[in-house]
Amino acid sequence: MLKIVSADFVKGATKASQYPGEGLPEFAFFGRSNVGKSSLINMLVNRKTLVKTGSRPGMTRVINFFRINQTFMLADLPGYGYAQRSAKENEDFDRMLAEYASNRSDLRTLFFLMDLRRVPGETEKNTIEYFERLGLEVVIVGTKADKLSNNEIAKSVRAIAAYCNRTPDMVPVSSADKKTGRDVILRMIEDRCRS
Numbered sequence: 001m002l003k004i005v006s007a008d009f010v011k012g013a014t015k016a017s018q019y020p021g022e023g024l025p026e027f028a029f030f031g032r033s034n035v036g037k038s039s040l041i042n043m044l045v046n047r048k049t050l051v052k053t054g055s056r057p058g059m060t061r062v063i064n065f066f067r068i069n070q071t072f073m074l075a076d077l078p079g080y081g082y083a084q085r086s087a088k089e090n091e092d093f094d095r096m097l098a099e100y101a102s103n104r105s106d107l108r109t110l111f112f113l114m115d116l117r118r119v120p121g122e123t124e125k126n127t128i129e130y131f132e133r134l135g136l137e138v139v140i141v142g143t144k145a146d147k148l149s150n151n152e153i154a155k156s157v158r159a160i161a162a163y164c165n166r167t168p169d170m171v172p173v174s175s176a177d178k179k180t181g182r183d184v185i186l187r188m189i190e191d192r193c194r195s
């Protein structure tokens with residue numbers, strides 16, 4: 001099992017010329033504003049405050065890069081769907097994301113986080129298809145599992161999987177509060193670091 005011994009913030013970036021040139025396997029976390037990306041990363045690396053979590057959605061405006069164990073990188077991408085962004089901010093956001101996803105050769109996997117309490121829609125489906133057209137592996141992770149019963153989780157996972165053309169076993173569930181899903185996601189990262 002992958003043991004986290006070090007986790008360091010490297011830098012925030014808004015364009016390719018600012019990305020860190022570590023040459024390490026990289027794993028990005030993406031999803032709707034307030035889906036729990038920062039909390040999930042903190043849970044994975046066993047730190048409470050490595051990634052700043054905001055009480056308000058839409059806090060992350062840059063791509064934040066973290067070096068883990070000196071062997072791989074995690075990238076925390078800004079959340080989408082934040083209503084209080086202007087049209088110009090949304091345009092800049094889309095451009096930043098497209099540049100990152102299409103130019104980052106070290107990027108192995110994009111973990112696409114979805115709140116298990118929400119029904120995915122066209123935005124989610126189109127975004128996944130966009131990333132996959134770029135040749136990226138997209139792993140859907142259901143978040144906030146602690147807010148639902150086991151039956152509700154199973155039902156939600158089946159719905160997300162069916163809508164996003166997956167099987168339920170391909171959608172790990174997580175809860176940052178209860179550390180649910182930590183081992184599964186770290187094992188995925190470890191396997192992809194080796195391949």
